[in-house]
Amino acid sequence: MTWTFNPAQLATWQQAKDLAAQIEAFRESSGLWMGGGVMPVTTNADTSGIYVPSWDGGPGGFPEPSDPAENTYFLHYRFFNGRSLNVGLILDKAKRYGGNWQYVFYSLNSSDLS
Numbered sequence: 001m002t003w004t005f006n007p008a009q010l011a012t013w014q015q016a017k018d019l020a021a022q023i024e025a026f027r028e029s030s031g032l033w034m035g036g037g038v039m040p041v042t043t044n045a046d047t048s049g050i051y052v053p054s055w056d057g058g059p060g061g062f063p064e065p066s067d068p069a070e071n072t073y074f075l076h077y078r079f080f081n082g083r084s085l086n087v088g089l090i091l092d093k094a095k096r097y098g099g100n101w102q103y104v105f106y107s108l109n110s111s112d113l114s
Contacts, residue, residue: 005065007067007072007088008088008089008091008092009086009089010065010067010070010072010073010074010075010088011072011075011087011088011091012070012071012072012073013050013073013075015091016050016075016077016087017041017050019087019090019091020038020041020049020050020077022101023037023038023077023105024038026102026105030105032105032106032109033081033109033113034079034105034108034109034113035079035080035081035109036080036081037080038050038077038078038079038080039078039079039080047078048078049077049078050076050077050078050087051075051076051078052064052073052074052076053074053076072088074086074088075088077090081113083112083113085112090104090108
């Protein structure tokens with residue numbers, strides 16, 4: 001049995017930083033709550049706004065999702081309201097909706113970050 005994961009869950013650190021800045025700019029300009037925004041990045045994975053969650057490979061010992069050849073990792077955002085979202089899946093949603101960031105941010109705000 002081969003283990004696979006959705007590669008859309010992966011993002012680079014630069015993509016995560018850029019998207020966090022984009023979320024904050026949209027949050028400020030729109031007045032949307034958006035979970036209170038992404039928390040600041042720190043060196044502590046338990047409090048950082050961008051982090052790789054702890055990984056349990058289960059009984060199969062599956063490796064943490066990543067693609068070092070592409071410099072992509074299983075990055076997540078931690079929002080001030082305590083919610084957490086996968087960075088790659090936000091990027092993927094924007095791609096699937098033709099780069100319509102307004103739609104993506106409104107949909108995240110109304111469901112995932114409330």
